[in-house]
Amino acid sequence: MKSSSLPVRLALLFGAVFALEDVKSTIAVFGNLGNYKLDPSVQHIPVDPNDQRLRPPPAMIPATFLIHIGSSVFRDGVRCGKTIFTALKRAVKPDRFRFGIVEQLLDTDPKCLDEYCKLAAIEWPQDTECRYKNFIQVNPRPAAEASGCTTARHLQQQMIQDEEFCLQVDGHSIFTNGWDEIMLNEWKRIDNEMAILSVYPHDLHDFVKENGDNNAPDWIPHLCTIVKGGNGLARIGSASIIHGSKFPQLSALWGGGLSFGKCHAERNVPIDSHTPWLWDGEEFVRAANFWTHGYDIYSPSRLGTVMYHNYSAKPANFWKSSVDPAVKALNTERSHNRVRLQLGIDFKGQVDASELDKYQFGSARSLHEFFQFAKVRLDGFMNETNSCQQLHWVPYSNATVVEAIVANGWKMKTLDPAVYDHDIAKAPQAQQGNRQKAAVDEVAPSQDMTETGAGEAEVVVTPLDVGTERNDGGGNDRPIMRHVQPESGRPVETFGFMAWGFLAVVLAVLFVMLSNDRISHAIRQNFVSPQHRSRD
Template sequence: MLDSSLQMLVSQSIKTLDSILINETLPASERATVAFKILEMAQTLTLTSLVSSDVSVSSAPTPSLSLPALNFTDPKLFLHLAAYRDPELIPTLKDALKKADRPEKITFGIVWQFIPGEDERITEIMQEFPCKMIEIDARQSLGVCWARSLGQRLLQDEDFILQLDSHHRFIKGWDSLLLQQLAQCPSPKPVLSAYTPPYIPPDEIPPGYPCTRLTAHHFDEQGILSFIAGESLAFYSEPQLGMFLAGGFIFAPRQFYLELPYDPFLYFRGEEVTLATRAWTKGWDIFYPYQITLYHYYTRTNAKKHWEIHSEWYKLEQKSRERIKKILRINPLEAGESLEIYDIGTVRTLADYQTFSGINFKTQEISETASKGIPTKTVISHH
């Protein structure tokens, strides 16, 4: 637990962040810079307090929290969605509650990015849902990772997080099935992730799409690794050990967010490979689910995109790519430079991750096993 002084400081920082988010007189860049600092302070204080109360503090700059026993009997779920002008958001929330075995245990954390007068202001609608929400003028948004970073702070006492996009459909009992599969993972720090099968609005589920591995596909012209869906896992009876994460579907204990605050300085490409690398080096073991729990809307032909109205999006993307190369040590950090809470971990090394995954970030080599989504060896955290 946080002591009273820390509770007050974190509470004050959150209130200050709220005032920044609604203060449209500040330029977006200034609002973002101040908001990031407040978020980092609140997250660092929370992390430091938890570490000092639960485990001995080491000299490592990014300590790995000892997870308490996971609550699979009466868990609360935090569904975190960053939505950008997406008409599928409300249908997604309705379907999640309708199909859940225990909807009373679900809380949504929504970051709604919209343009007043063009998109629906959903404040009143969201009162129908168990929801915590941040509303942002879409013209002031700095991208998906920035939005996910803001939304993470809405986590309170929930036991598990489910990070999604804002366009999904669910199977009946999806919440129980996710918990069941996570409990099957032979790791004290498990996370489920995958590219889920598709749906077509409003509720069409095309046949023949199973759960699959995430596989390494190619490095783009800027040297950023991309993934695609691979082998079907329909014939397995337990989740399969993997090494890559999908930003649009992550299910994990709440401590995943405490140890892995989203990097708000990333834009879009590279979100998944950096998050997977940071997670693995902090002791998290990634598994691919073998049973379908939800579906994703991929085509989104007429979807509104951030880069369509943000005239300098390419500057954000360029800075993001430079940062990704430093996180993955493709390019070295400058003298005295620190990535702070957004850096890779110290529980396992980056070199070990590259061996485990069959990926070489500098030479852009993809091994045969990486192209199949299969680790080179079984490496499970015992922290």
């Protein structure tokens, strides 16, 4: 057994243990806006009683496939090289990766591929050529031509070929051992072909051990709040935090620092190339685009948190590029007004209306439905409401769009009664059928925040030190999350009797698998009844 595969097997086995447990968790909303209990076991049951027999299309993973890993970087070759290095070194199956890097740089800057090859030469000194170099495609661009993250990501998207899965990360990320298999399993257990895992990754802290193993925290980021940005458009305020996260959590918002799903999402929802210098509003519009095209966004659970973000100071950023200020101001105004035009917000001034049909919102679900789902109001400070409570999957108002994407004869139709009854039995609150009342239990601030109920995660508010910084040419360094341990120490999760029994069996099997032949043979013999023993 390869050493790097052991953490993967352990993680997947522990994931099976969690599958036996209650998957309820608790979210502390950014800005001290409340604490809510979440139950992702009901998130695929629509709220409307007329729709409760409908479900998203099941996840499909072919026997063989490739994974595209895309990133856009601005004059950050050293950290970009390390991102690629940790992704390859710590993967279970690196041969299936294909990298697409948009690198904006000066001639004198360190280059991403060169920096990766330096690390590869140290790690694999026996190789005469840079290992995996042929898997890395770089599109170099002059730094002086950089015009923000959306234009860079548009170019990055063009580098996708026939890969099945697509991962977008910032060019200063760090991966942990076995990350690829764990992330795939995280996506698979959502059981939604249209699922996209996305969040603002945690800062590094001490979450990556020296040997590359994961030391994931108990508090996991989740995007659910927006505020009015400096340009008047909606931007994500910061990540709220889920404690006790055991299953991917349905979300209304998308973050550029991590985005993982099927590549048909990237092909069907192209990034608008006519939005240079767009910052506030970029991620919100991307979320609306995905959702109206039929895609659903989920934040990873603790088990699926396998990648972290290096929030250290960068060598340069595109906001300080030598661009004519007047030209930049005009292009920025046109981009902002283009987004206002798409969202139906009044504006004055110039607008770039090129190819609006190509980049319009989807027809699987309406933009109005997205505003309802995300609990968004594009007036005031935009922070009067949020989508932090338990969300429920919304069926497609035009299912033919998704049916064509999924193919294989899938149709959005009512469930078999037996399957429906099984799901409803797990989710009595979903039977209320009230679209105006979220099917969640709010935890009052005055309640004892250390009490736990049967099968429920502890409610402990973790303080966060949150800052912001401008991103690079394609990165998404929006909030900086510095984790602060609660004074009461790390909460202890409670396992039910069945889960502990299953865990004991798992550990026994692992012990037998990892023991030498003499020990494992003796153990196996003890589990064989005398009448079934043989000399063989």
